[in-house]
Amino acid sequence: MKELESGFDRTLLPLPTETVFLKSSEPLSGRYVPFEADPHDEDDYTGLPSIPWLWQPTEEATPSRWYAARTKGYSRGTITNPKTRKAISYSSTYEMNLAYMLCASRHISLVEDQPSAIPVICEDGDKRHTIDYRTTMLASRNRIVVAVRPSSLLEKDGLPDTIGSVNLGSLNGFADEAIILTDKEITDARGWNGKSVLRALKSPVTDDNERLRDFASKFHGTVSLRTLTADFEDRAAAENAIWCLVHDEVLIPVRPDLRLIDAPFVRFNHNH
Numbered sequence: 001m002k003e004l005e006s007g008f009d010r011t012l013l014p015l016p017t018e019t020v021f022l023k024s025s026e027p028l029s030g031r032y033v034p035f036e037a038d039p040h041d042e043d044d045y046t047g048l049p050s051i052p053w054l055w056q057p058t059e060e061a062t063p064s065r066w067y068a069a070r071t072k073g074y075s076r077g078t079i080t081n082p083k084t085r086k087a088i089s090y091s092s093t094y095e096m097n098l099a100y101m102l103c104a105s106r107h108i109s110l111v112e113d114q115p116s117a118i119p120v121i122c123e124d125g126d127k128r129h130t131i132d133y134r135t136t137m138l139a140s141r142n143r144i145v146v147a148v149r150p151s152s153l154l155e156k157d158g159l160p161d162t163i164g165s166v167n168l169g170s171l172n173g174f175a176d177e178a179i180i181l182t183d184k185e186i187t188d189a190r191g192w193n194g195k196s197v198l199r200a201l202k203s204p205v206t207d208d209n210e211r212l213r214d215f216a217s218k219f220h221g222t223v224s225l226r227t228l229t230a231d232f233e234d235r236a237a238a239e240n241a242i243w244c245l246v247h248d249e250v251l252i253p254v255r256p257d258l259r260l261i262d263a264p265f266v267r268f269n270h271n272h
Helices: 093-103 159-169 188-201 206-216 235-247
Strands: 030-034 053-057 077-081 086-090 108-113 118-122 125-129 133-137 143-148 177-181 222-224 251-253 265-268
Touching (some): 077 188, 086 093, 086 108, 093 133, 093 143, 093 188, 118 159, 143 159, 159 177, 188 235
Antiparallel strands (some): 077 086, 108 133, 118 125, 251 265
């Protein structure tokens, strides 16, 4: 309104013919998967010129219990893991940040939100406790369940005792270990970095990733992101490649406890 009062109308400016936003290389909400023929089907599909592809939409979140529809002072919602194309629910800011962190890790193959409750042996009888997340490690296939709680509230409901009891005999094939993560490990900065990784994984560009990898491999020690991306004409493509290489652990942030834009320095992993 102030611009219009001064005689400037931006709606009269010509529309740009090109966009600076990164174009997606594949569908974002779902994915196409190859058609799997029924092994008991008598029809022969070997003569087909190509294998049909089927559209598989994003899987809905499958928690054992949903977050409350209305609460005071809590963040709630869902995110989508682009690697598995499955929605993950959260019911607090800490859970949201942890969901980003877990999904953005290349060492984790599966993240499950609010899996079924497990029994906990107490002095006054058994009770059931619902773990916030269960993760499956990619290499070892071990499953770790995570309870999320602010450090200031740890002793309020006796969560350390509950998790200790769970580890002593309540897992029974449900998981291999139960742990507690607090605001000391789950920070807004780490959550922001995880979210940025997941955004990049939605539209990876192999040529850009390889180009940046080859250039970054020439450096030994710390290098700034500005130096790494100086030769890229498209800054959005360069930043997307950076996050993809951070996910692959080709580029290691110097200060992983800070947002990458606040500490824009990385080192190339020559052992990768």
